[in-house]
Amino acid sequence: MQTFENSVEQSAFPRSSFQPLWIVGLGLTVFAACLLGIFSRPFGMLASVWPANAILLGVLVRHPLLASPAGWVSAAAAYLLADLLTGASLGAAVVLNAANMTGVSVGYLLFMRLSTEHRHLRRPLAVLYMFSISAIAGASASVIGSIVVTQYFGEPIARAFVAWLTTELVNYVVILPVFLAMPPLSDRERVAPAASTTAAAGINPWPIISLVMSCVAALLVGGPGAIAFPVPSLLWCALTYRLFAVAVLMAIVCMLAQVAVASGILHLGVNRLAEATLTSTRLGITLLALGPLTVASIDVARRSLIARLSHAVDYDFLTQCLARAAFMARASTLVETEKRKGPVFAMMLDIDRFKVINDTHGHAAGDHVLQAVALTIRLALRSGDLIGRLGGEEFAILLVRQTPMEAARVAERVLTAIRALGIDLENGEKLSVTASIGIADLLSAGSRLDGLLSQADKALYAAKADGRDRIRVFGNGISETGAVAGR
Incomplete structure (x- = not known):
């Protein structure tokens, strides 16, 4: 039976008369994300940045009505078309993207078992749940993907598994929170007054300024610890801004860090760009993202608790009028x-x-x-x-x-x-x-x-x-x- 929370969440989605257009849009979004990943490949078969799976999972979790047979077919077709247009063989494209679809399917099934508050990262353990589901989904895709890479391209299966898993994990942890924390459409009337009040009061720009300066310092100083330079600023942002804004800032910083390492702009103190370097960087960025996201998620839960306590004190429990x-x-x-x-x-x-x-x-x-x-x-x-x-x-x-x-x-x-x-x-x-x-x-x-x-x-x-x-x-x-x- 559909829960009340799910019905509210789905009610914000456009009605069935518009659903075909949204399904086409889902396919186009996945296609564009695949091209971004394909063109980010520094060497070999695996991309250094592969946002398509995380974007697809985020959209489906936020809009379950798109997780229909037509939605899955649209996404699968987008995966195949992107690979075929960029020179992959049909056989390789089919089996590689079967791994992608497997990971997204596993992640979707696990996320939909969580409550709405946990799916939207509004509880203290929500980020831990998200990380665990991302790891399981990434491992599911990696089992199939590593076998395919070994068979088609001769890579050692252990190396292929680790590379695939770390790529999946970092992209899920970095990109998913943007979709999960995005204010639902049904909250527009409630969020708009708060946003206008915040705008009138003024937004503190110093955490963002500090974040930009820490990123510049990372590029100038370099070295293995450079990817951790933005952590204090990100924690400051997590304590200052709303969860969605923190998720967006985190995604921008982490994606740029991946691209900077893969392209050699961010020097990590190694003589050459090795797969081990990228693997270590992906894991470091993943763990870097968890801290500020957890702080922001706990802050959301704290604000929600304070609001409920304030409501209990200020309002008569029977009539919901002011006490x-x-x-x-x-x-x-x-x-x-x-x-x-x-x-x-x-x-x-x-x-x-x-x-x-x-x-x-x-x-x-x-x-x-x-x-x-x-x-x-x-x-x-x-x-x-x-x-x-x-x-x-x-x-x-x-x-x-x-x-x-x-x-x-x-x-x-x-x-x-x-x-x-x-x-x-x-x-x-x-x-x-x-x-x-x-x-x-x-x-x-x-x-x-x-x-x-x-x-x-x-x-x-x-x-x-x-x-x-x-x-x-x-x-x-x-x-x-x-x-x-x-x-």
Whole structure:
């Protein structure tokens, strides 16, 4: 059975009417990645950089709908076409790319057994899982690939296995995180406000500047330890930027390091470019990438935990409205910010005869009523308005940048929606409820939140006294001493 997490992840993918176009795009992407790898070959048959497998696996893990028979056929055709167009024989192309497809298939099956949070590198052990799956997938491809290389090109099987495995491993570890950490399309609405806030606050450029300087120092100094020069800067980036940005920076640095070593731009202190040098470099780059990625992944998990704890403290667990303390704190800030820009209105809302509901139908029914009313109120408000549960069946609402007529319309819309509620009880009954609302504006409250809420509360008492299920505005015949008892 498809899990809820998988259904959410797949729902962000284009519908089936567009899927053929995406499958063609998958093939073109794999084809381009294969050509990049083929043209990076410094000698022999194996490329120093082979991103195609990692890119294909990353795309399939992020968009499982592409892992259909048509998607696999498109990818296989791209592999074969790239080899055939660059001079490989049909037999060699078929068996070599069978190894590539085997590794990607094994990696895909293993990744899909992980939870969505682990697949997206949002848990402390996620990078370790990714590394383990990459090693298994690379070894699976290497078993087949080394036999083929030995048969067709006469390379010793042990050397062919090690070369293939290290190439697979470094490319998986370096490239996969870019796809795994990429924000899903379904998160665009949530990520956009955070991104705009970050942009407004300014991005710290010094970790990137430090990273560039460390890479330049590696080229100038050279030697076997040069590939480790960027590690401190990458750790700084991991503690400063979001996971996706760290993954992109890591991929750029590691891919450039591989190309620099293979082309001889980065001198490692050896007289000639040997296969052993490339093997050692690949392993070094792989291990280099794990540290900053793990730090960034742990930081994501830490931020997520802090956000959940903050939500638990700030929000009422039953209604998901702001808790009293959080509402008062945010409302005070909002009042100070908005009172110079336009009107600020407070509404106090109380569910009518809530005690009778609890006494007659039980507290479980009362909880259902609270949840339904709270959701109804939230749906009637704008994103910039605040709603909090002050206690029991009483809610407070703060409206900003609205005219008195608009505030009255909001209140009437809330009451109308509450009247229309039909709350199903466990015994099969359907319960109807009403509410009363009192409104006050900031000018009459003397520019203080406590005065504003107090006056809205007095208006609420008046609405209760006048028969409930209605709206009363402070100042319309309601004075500071005009609260009505017997609510």
